[in-house]
Amino acid sequence: MVSSSSSWHSTYDVFPSFSGEDVRRTFLSHVHEEFERRGIFTFKDNGIARSRSIGPELERAIRESRIAIVVLSRNYASSGWCLNELLQIMKQRRTSEQTVMTVFYQLDPYDVRKHTGKFGRAFMKTHVGKSSEEKQRWKHALTEVSNIAGEHSEKWYVMSFLSDFHSFISSPSHFHVSWFRV
DSSP states (O other): BBBBTTBBBOSEEEEEEEEEHTTTTTTTHHHHHHHHTTTTOOOOOOOOOOOOOOHHHHHHHHHTEEEEEEEEOOOOOGGHHHHHHHHHHHHHHHHHOOOOEEESSSOOOOHHHOOOHHHHHHHHHHTTTHHHHHHHHHHHHHHHHSSOOOEEEEGHHHHHHHHHHHHHHHSSTTTOGSSSOO
16 A cells, blocks of 8 residues: 555554543444445454564554544543553654544543543553653643544544544545555
C-alpha cells in the first residue's frame, strides 16, 4: 500500500488505541465489524502472535498505520499501555503522514484536556511513581490529542459515526483507492 503522494508504506489502514475494559466488547466490536465489512484493514491487538513481545508489536503497528483512532474513555488514562501508545501515535503524527482521529467515548473532552473528573483521577493514579519527565510527556500528549477536533459519543449513534468515518477515509486525500481490499 503506497500513498499516491509519497512512498510511505502502511500495513494497516487503521490503528485503534483504546481502553479494553471500556470499549472492547461494545463500541470497538462494532467498529471492527463495520470496518471489516467495508474492507478497512484494522490492527487488532488480540491478533499478536503468542510469544511475541507486545510493546514492539504495538509500536510497529502504529508506525505502519495510515490513521490512528484514539478512543478516549474513562479508563484510558489508567493504562500505561494506552498512554505509551498515545506518545507513539502523537510522534507519528508529527513525523509522518499519519492522521489522528479522536473519539471521546462517554467522556467530556474538557476532562481529557484538563485532566479532571474521573478521567483525571484515573490519570493521577497511573502516574504515581513515574518520573516527572514521563508524567509531563503523558500530560502533553493527552492535551495535544484532546485538542484535535473529534467525535463525541454523546452526539451520535455508532453506525452513524462509522458511516461518517468511512466517508472521511474514503476521500482521495486520505486513502488511495488501491488500499481497500477486495
